[in-house]
Amino acid sequence: MWYVINDMKMKIIQHLVVVALLVVAQWCGVAAVAQPAAVFTQDTISDALLARMRKGGSWKAETPVALRAELRYLRIQHWDADGQPQVGEMVVNQRIADRVLRIFRKLYEAGYRVERMRLVDDYGADDEAAMQDNNTSCFNFRFIAHTKKISKHGSGLAIDLNPLYNPCVKATGNGANDIQPAAGRPYAFNRQRRKDIPYKIDRKDLAYKFFIADGFTWGGAWRSLKDYQHFEFPQ
Numbered sequence: 001m002w003y004v005i006n007d008m009k010m011k012i013i014q015h016l017v018v019v020a021l022l023v024v025a026q027w028c029g030v031a032a033v034a035q036p037a038a039v040f041t042q043d044t045i046s047d048a049l050l051a052r053m054r055k056g057g058s059w060k061a062e063t064p065v066a067l068r069a070e071l072r073y074l075r076i077q078h079w080d081a082d083g084q085p086q087v088g089e090m091v092v093n094q095r096i097a098d099r100v101l102r103i104f105r106k107l108y109e110a111g112y113r114v115e116r117m118r119l120v121d122d123y124g125a126d127d128e129a130a131m132q133d134n135n136t137s138c139f140n141f142r143f144i145a146h147t148k149k150i151s152k153h154g155s156g157l158a159i160d161l162n163p164l165y166n167p168c169v170k171a172t173g174n175g176a177n178d179i180q181p182a183a184g185r186p187y188a189f190n191r192q193r194r195k196d197i198p199y200k201i202d203r204k205d206l207a208y209k210f211f212i213a214d215g216f217t218w219g220g221a222w223r224s225l226k227d228y229q230h231f232e233f234p235q
Contacts, residue, residue, distance in 0.1 A: 038077040038108060039087045040101045045071050049091075056121020058091070063141045064150075071139065071156050072097040076104045078114040088117025091139040093156035096233045100138075100159070103210045112206055113199065115162060131181035131229070134164035134199075158232035159216075161207055162199035166228035168219070191228070201228050 045053075045068050053059035074090045074097060092100050107114070116135045123130040125140055139156040143149060152158035167184030171177055179185045187197045194200075201208055201220060208218060211231040219227025 038085075038105070039075050040077060040105050041075045042072045042097045042101060044069075045073060045091070049073055053091070053119070053121055056119065056123075057125025058119065058121050058140045060125075060141050062143075063154075067141075067155075070094055074101060076101065076117060077108050078104060078117055079108065079111060081113060081115045083113070086117070088114070088136070089119055090117060090137060090159075091119060091156060092159070093139075093233075096157060099214045099216075099233070103207075103214055106210055107207060110206055115199065128181050131160065131163035131167075132183045134162055136161050136163070152232045157235070158230060159211075160229040161201065161231065163229035165197055165199040166201045166220075168225065168227040168229065170225040207231075 050059060050068065070093055071091055072094045074092060076088045076090060078086055078088050080086045090100070104114075114136050116133060118130075118135055118137070120127065120130050120135070120137045120140045123133065123135065127140060130137055136159065138159045139153065141154045142151050143154065144151045153160075164181060164184050165187045167188050168180040169177055169188045170180075177188070179188050187200075191197065191200065191202065201218075208220075212218065216231040216233050219225075219230030219232070
């Protein structure tokens, strides 16, 4: 009789455990529906996308046809200025596609904010307009000035991150400076001591740490000029 009672108790306990596990599983299923998986994908350049890039201006008449096979179209989840999740887009060289997705996934998981991430074609391939809008981007075909060598952005090997607040600063002589974007001038100087710059990239910044760890170099460390927004991958 003692053994029968214990056996009944054990069956009741096992039943309750099963019910509890089913409830937990159902609850997790509801949570999964409410919070879909983050988007971090890459694809080749489709005909439709190429047409969009030609119309927008990032793909120019002088762009080598063979470059298309080297580029990848990324969709990247990120947190915007209001802390809301957004799916951005970026065209990069296939050599850095996996690295870029890995970096931005880690930034997303850390809650790092990237205000805007659209193709530069949405701005008519106008870098100044895109930077002024604080748009993070990569590919925009061009040669290095006065050469026939394709630039890092022209190869899809450089990313400008939150550029309005991390401008490019180049001395032009007589104490003057060329600031790109021009609207970024309030954030161009005395950056090491300042704490009032949103999205500021420095050596303590999480994006800096992730990009450097994955083999990129930072324009903010250059001597000839300071390009605080700029991360590029070596050839």
